[in-house]
Amino acid sequence: xxxxxxxxxxxxxxxxxxxxxxxxxxxxxxxxxxxxxxxxxxxxxxxxxxxxxxxxxxxxxxxxxxxxxxxxxxxxxxxxxxxxxxxxxxxxxxxxxxxxxxxxxxxxxxxxxxxxxxxxxxxxxxxx
Numbered sequence: 666x667x668x669x670x671x672x673x674x675x676x677x678x679x680x681x682x683x684x685x686x687x688x689x690x691x692x693x694x695x696x697x698x699x700x701x702x703x704x705x706x707x708x709x710x711x712x713x714x715x716x717x718x719x720x721x722x723x724x725x726x727x728x729x730x731x732x733x734x735x736x737x738x739x740x741x742x743x744x745x746x747x748x749x750x751x752x753x754x755x756x757x758x759x760x761x762x763x764x765x766x767x768x769x770x771x772x773x774x775x776x777x778x779x780x781x782x783x784x785x786x787x788x789x790x791x792x793x
Contacts (some may be wrong), residue, residue: 689702718751719751720732720735720751727777729773730773732755733771734771735748743762744760754783755783756782756791
């Protein structure tokens with residue numbers, strides 16, 4: 666008589682559990698990358714924005730702004746400009762807003778600024 670072989674199954678995860686596990690893995694990778702970049706920055710004594718590729722924003726008065734390390738212009742109007750960054754999106758509200766120049770590494774905005782906000786990237790979106 667043949668023996669029955671018991672097959673041990675892995676615990677079946679729901680889609681929500683699998684998604685949460687992926688998000689936690691992504692958070693862990695981002696924290697490790699940030700700590701490593703900060704360590705390299707401290708060791709080489711260079712500014713963190715060079716190593717970590719975070720946006721660097723220079724505002725001159727209330728009339729001009731230069732955004733370095735951007736990921737592109739998302740939305741544009743004379744009252745509202747939205748720019749993609751490595752950490753999420755930057756929103757600039759004001760009057761008579763105009764994009765002065767757009768290069769691969771920097772973007773300049775001119776006009777009268779009334780509000781500048783940063784919105785973090787949603788946790789479930791993968792960074793490009």
